[in-house]
Amino acid sequence: MKIKLRRETDEDRAARSRGVACEAQTGDPLFDDEVYIDSPSDEQTVLRTLASPELRAGVRALLAEGVEHVILDDKDGEISALLLHFTRAPHDAHRASRMLDAFVGVALNAPCVITSSEQRPADTERALLITGGILCGVLGTLGIAAYSLAAGQRCEFDSNPEASVLFSLDGCFTPAALGLTVGYLPGFLLGAAVSRRFRGRSDSHDRARSAHALTLILSVQLAIWLFAALLWLR
Structure with missing residues (x-):
């Protein structure tokens, strides 16, 4: 069910x-005011899982103690809680005991979960975001190598005193500066348009933010490549 409570x-x-x-x-x-429910499962399943007042109280207690999130039925079919910091000043000797009691309250009141033979519908949005992230990474990695190769002596500052001149057609950083300047606005506007298509899920706002960022990055990367080709490969 992957019910993430934060x-x-x-x-x-x-x-x-x-x-x-x-x-x-x-x-x-x-509970509704303090805890955000993030899950790909349908609302009926989520509400049945969170029906126990003791379970909800345990989740609230864990979050109050500094736990980042609680996941019911994670990828291993277990209940898990993530704690990223362990110390407080002054030291609270009873904190661990309170957290353990709260976690026990969650575990004892969570419904029994068995593996289902049904397959969850394909998450096309998530697949596109992952693909976009990989594409940004690949283009960024290859882009640095290709940029350096295309620049040649333009970026060899020791042998070429003029290599670092920015506002020269042969400047080492000219395509990067122009690409960032020219590619930012179209990427921002296109990213805003793309991000509006993400809605209707509990994590749609996070997905929309990621889509906006990926679109902007891709726009700037492509603009840099374009200006490098126009200025250097004539």
């Missing part, structure tokens, strides 16, 4: 109010 933020509330994010609500005001 502290709710102002960004979560804004995304939900705009209709971008779609989050299940348990009807427990304290």
Whole structure:
């Protein structure tokens, strides 16, 4: 089910109010106000899983103690909690005991989960974001090598005193500067348009932000390559 429970933020509330994010609500005001429910599972499944008041109280207690998130039915079919910091000043000798009690409350009141033979529908959005991230990484890695190769002596500062001149057609950094300047605005606008297509899921606002960033990065990378070709490969 991959039900991830974390502290709710102002960004979560804004995304939900705009209709971008779609989050299940348990009807427990304290829980719904403090905890954000992020899961690919349907709302009925999520609400049945979180039906126990003791479970919800345990999750709230864990988050209050500094746990980053609690996941019910993670990839290994287990309940897990992530804690990234361990010390506080002054030292609280009873913190570990309280956290253990809260986790026990969650575990004892979570429903029994068995493996289903049904396959979850393909997540095309996630696949596209992963592909976009890989593409950015590959283009960035290859782009640095290709840029250096195409620049040749333009970036050999020791042997070429004029190599570092920025606003020269043969300047080492000229295509990068022009690509960043010219590619930013189209990438930003296109990214905004692409990101609007991400909505209706509990993590749609996070996906939209990632899509916007990837589109912007790709736009700048392509602009840099274009200017390098126009200026250097004439």
